[in-house]
Amino acid sequence: MNKKDYIIRLEEKKDYREVENLVRESFWNVYRPGCSEHYVIHVLRDDPAFIQELDFVMEKDGVLIGQNMFMRTIIEADDGRVIDILTMGPIGITPELKRKGYGKAILDYSLEKAAEMGFGAVLFEGNIDFYGKSGFDYASKFGIRYHDLPEGADASFFLCKELITGYLDGITGVYQTPHGYYVSDEDVEDFDKSFPPKEKLKLPGQIF
Numbered sequence: 001m002n003k004k005d006y007i008i009r010l011e012e013k014k015d016y017r018e019v020e021n022l023v024r025e026s027f028w029n030v031y032r033p034g035c036s037e038h039y040v041i042h043v044l045r046d047d048p049a050f051i052q053e054l055d056f057v058m059e060k061d062g063v064l065i066g067q068n069m070f071m072r073t074i075i076e077a078d079d080g081r082v083i084d085i086l087t088m089g090p091i092g093i094t095p096e097l098k099r100k101g102y103g104k105a106i107l108d109y110s111l112e113k114a115a116e117m118g119f120g121a122v123l124f125e126g127n128i129d130f131y132g133k134s135g136f137d138y139a140s141k142f143g144i145r146y147h148d149l150p151e152g153a154d155a156s157f158f159l160c161k162e163l164i165t166g167y168l169d170g171i172t173g174v175y176q177t178p179h180g181y182y183v184s185d186e187d188v189e190d191f192d193k194s195f196p197p198k199e200k201l202k203l204p205g206q207i208f
Contacts, residue, residue, distance in 0.1 A: 026092035032208035033200035037090040039191040047180035077173035120167035143172035
């Protein structure tokens with residue numbers, strides 16, 4: 001990979017179906033048999049929390065190979081304040097180009113644009129081994145808890161990056177996932193029928 005062999009731009013309506021198929025290919029059988037991420041993206045675009053100015057695709061040789069999007073959400077602080085933050089994803093790269101640097105490239109670019117817009121922090125669920133390379137750390141180190149997670153449960157999946165240094169200083173509280181991320185299995189199944197058939201497999205390492 002080199003910086004001259006791809007472009008990153010805002011998603012356009014004409015891209016929607018291609019992006020949904022890209023995300024479907026990227027996540028199929030990764031976390032569960034099949035996937036729901038392509039339907040989540042479909043739903044999120046109409047959510048009030050969706051940020052159109054932070055909805056990016058990556059293109060290589062005229063073909064879409066990656067995407068990332070952001071949503072507004074909040075931390076309900078223990079002192080009663082409501083702290084505005086971002087969450088992001090699903091972030092996807094076409095399977096044959098994973099682990100070649102493209103994911104980090106679109107991630108770093110989109111985080112830079114979010115910072116330029118004045119957003120203070122990004123919290124979301126992800127793997128520290130990958131996202132740590134772009135400055136993410138465990139959200140617990142910032143005093144932020146994941147909603148509905150029992151005390152003492154493993155929260156290593158819950159990550160945070162300040163876009164404004166010190167933005168979360170003096171804040172402890174609970175992160176809330178935007179409602180748009182919650183979709184029913186039935187709706188996912190109905191949506192998936194409009195795509196080419198793919199085999200659902202139960203594989204080692206899946207978490208659902």
